[in-house]
Amino acid sequence: MISRPSGPAGRLIVALDVPEAARAESLAHKVAPHAGLVKLGLELFCAEGPGVLGRLARAAPVFLDLKLHDIPNTVAGAVRSLAPLGASMLTLHAGGGPAMIAAAREAAEKAGRERPLLLAVTVLTSMDEAALEATGVSGGAAAQVVRLARMAVSAGADGLVCSPREIRAIRDSLGEAPALVVPGIRPAGAAAGDQSRVATPEEAVRDGADWIVVGRPVSGAGNPGEAARAITAGLPR
Numbered sequence: 249m250i251s252r253p254s255g256p257a258g259r260l261i262v263a264l265d266v267p268e269a270a271r272a273e274s275l276a277h278k279v280a281p282h283a284g285l286v287k288l289g290l291e292l293f294c295a296e297g298p299g300v301l302g303r304l305a306r307a308a309p310v311f312l313d314l315k316l317h318d319i320p321n322t323v324a325g326a327v328r329s330l331a332p333l334g335a336s337m338l339t340l341h342a343g344g345g346p347a348m349i350a351a352a353r354e355a356a357e358k359a360g361r362e363r364p365l366l367l368a369v370t371v372l373t374s375m376d377e378a379a380l381e382a383t384g385v386s387g388g389a390a391a392q393v394v395r396l397a398r399m400a401v402s403a404g405a406d407g408l409v410c411s412p413r414e415i416r417a418i419r420d421s422l423g424e425a426p427a428l429v430v431p432g433i434r435p436a437g438a439a440a441g442d443q444s445r446v447a448t449p450e451e452a453v454r455d456g457a458d459w460i461v462v463g464r465p466v467s468g469a470g471n472p473g474e475a476a477r478a479i480t481a482g483l484p485r
């Protein structure tokens with residue numbers, strides 16, 4: 249399994265949220281010297297299919313962010329089908345519950361090759377308190393994130409996806425063991441867009457993120473390679 253970075257180099261994951269493989273590949277090669285991984289998400293995977301993963305992997309290790317969420321048998325089958333692609337990280341929704349997470353872990357272990365880090369997505373970084381309440385969750389994002397994090401790790405997740413606002417609460421509750429992958433990152437002055445629970449790259453790493461995920465502030469920059477370089481250069485040791 250991919251190991252956690254011990255310093256700034258490799259902490260940045262760049263999200264390649266574009267609809268064409270050629271554009272994603274070009275972006276991946278530009279940012280690779282300054283990033284630990286590139287992230288393949290739903291937009292590109294749905295547009296281009298599984299074959300795009302191998303093309304991106306020529307530039308950098310790939311984080312496959314499909315956020316699996318279904319009954320345990322179906323998620324286990326998806327993990328078996330995805331295993332040969334060789335992703336270094338794979339996401340599933342913590343909200344699928346402990347049996348779903350345990351089934352995914354068992355399927356990943358039986359897949360017979362180096363398995364991806366299994367990351368449970370807690371509460372999407374786009375959700376504010378009102379959106380959470382609309383889904384029936386009261387008591388605030390932090391409490392819900394910590395509740396899901398504890399359950400997911402004890403069911404077999406290797407790590408968690410959370411917003412930068414909950415890193416400290418997770419570390420206080422679960423210590424250093426789970427890998428923390430943190431989107432909702434905005435360099436100072438960058439537009440938040442649809443993200444709600446955000447912080448800067450420096451704040452997230454200082455609070456205990458292992459990896460930070462940045463998409464539009466890099467992919468939409470005039471010079472994505474330079475944008476990625478500047479983020480990594482500004483991270484604390």
Ligand SMILES: O=c1ccn([C@@H]2O[C@H](COP(=O)(O)O)[C@@H](O)[C@H]2O)c(=O)[nH]1
Pocket residue numbers: 263265287289313369371372373374409410431432433441443461462463464465
């Ligand atoms: O809670 C989550 C889980 C995943 N993401 C993904 O991260 C990137 C963020 O992109 P930006 O352009 O930097 O907002 C994107 O691919 C999401 O699917 C997340 O934002 N929040």
